[in-house]
Amino acid sequence: MLIFDVLFYSFIVVIIVQAFYYLGIFQKFAFSKALKTVPKNFPVSVIICAKNEAENLREFLPSILEQDYPNFEIVLTNDSSSDDTLEVMEEFKSSYDFIKIVDVKNVEAFWGNKKYALTLGIKAAKNKHLLFTDADCKPVSNQWISEMCSHFSDTKCIVIGYGAYQKIKGSILNKLIRYETLLTATQYLSYAQIGIPYMAVGRNLAYKSDTFYEARGFMSHIDLNSGDDDLFVNEIATSKNTAVCVSPESFTLSKPKTTFSSWILQKRRHVSTAQRYKTKHKIALGMFYISQVLFWALAILLLSIQYQWMIVAGLVGFRFLMAYTILGLSAKKLNEKDLLVLLPFLELFLIVVQFFIFIKNLIAKPHHWK
Incomplete structure (x- = not known):
């Protein structure tokens, strides 16, 4: 059916967008080496x-x-x-x-x-x-x-x-x-x-x-x-x-x-500032989040109806290989390697939480820093 073709090719575009972020941008930190600096002694x-x-x-x-x-x-x-x-x-x-x-x-x-x-x-x-x-x-x-x-x-x-x-x-x-x-x-x-x-x-x-x-x-x-x-x-x-x-x-x-409620409130305060970011930054960050949402939604849908399932499964595997490689190297640098075991679960959970925070902030703004 035409609708399934559209969804399938949309999924391919989403994978390309994700590859742009992981292999084009996020790899910069993942593969970077610490710069040697000269110690300073200014006050x-x-x-x-x-x-x-x-x-x-x-x-x-x-x-x-x-x-x-x-x-x-x-x-x-x-x-x-x-x-x-x-x-x-x-x-x-x-x-x-x-x-x-x-x-x-x-x-x-x-x-x-x-x-x-x-x-x-x-x-x-x-x-x-x-x-x-x-x-x-x-x-x-x-x-x-x-x-x-x-x-x-x-x-x-x-x-x-x-x-x-x-x-x-x-x-x-x-x-x-x-x-x-x-x-x-x-x-x-x-x-x-x-x-x-x-x-x-x-x-x-x-x-x-x-x-x-x-x-x-x-x-x-x-x-x-x-x-x-x-x-x-x-x-x-x-x-x-x-x-x-x-x-x-x-x-x-x-x-x-x-507690989950206190963390949500903290993140609501943080997220509330994003509307003041420069336009180019909002677009770049927004596109990455949207591509994450579409990746999960389209992958689950296409696999559930088994439409071109071998190609879809291969693309899903490729995408997770990118994520595990880039975030794995970043996690190693930042001493967070224990998170990798739960990466798919944590990613999906965070996407849902971020969407909830976005809706919540549209309804009411968070107040005061303490």
């Missing part, structure tokens, strides 16, 4: 914005304090916390004179907006090289500052790093969270390496203060709750001013969400 300001993070600061801040770097300060920004966050900051400051505290009070115009608090932290920093992470996040080594900052140069004023999530044994949700992080990282690191940087994660990101001020900070998207990392990078990053740092010692490790 650095590590900025951590915290809202109700007392326990996390007690647990994770020591890993920042123990960094093997000759000259750095830590700027702790308390964003109107209602717990003991400020007291914990002051406890650490009493023992370390290179800690600076910025206590942010609620301002009606910017209530619940992390970008306002983060801006005050940046203004308080005394050094022009800024390195960002979160209060519930720790570097995996004491070389984090050194590795990230070694990629700064006269032309490179933005350094994009990788932020992983802790592994929770036996948790499917944890594997889904980490798979989404792996896939997202494979995309934004690959695009950055082909000269089209479009986002970064705030738990492992560095840039110069001059770059921040020249872009007028977060003013172009101050009305959104999220986007202090991805929207800022989307706005100012170029092939010439952006570097990628993916050496294993440069990774950070964060606490993952432990």
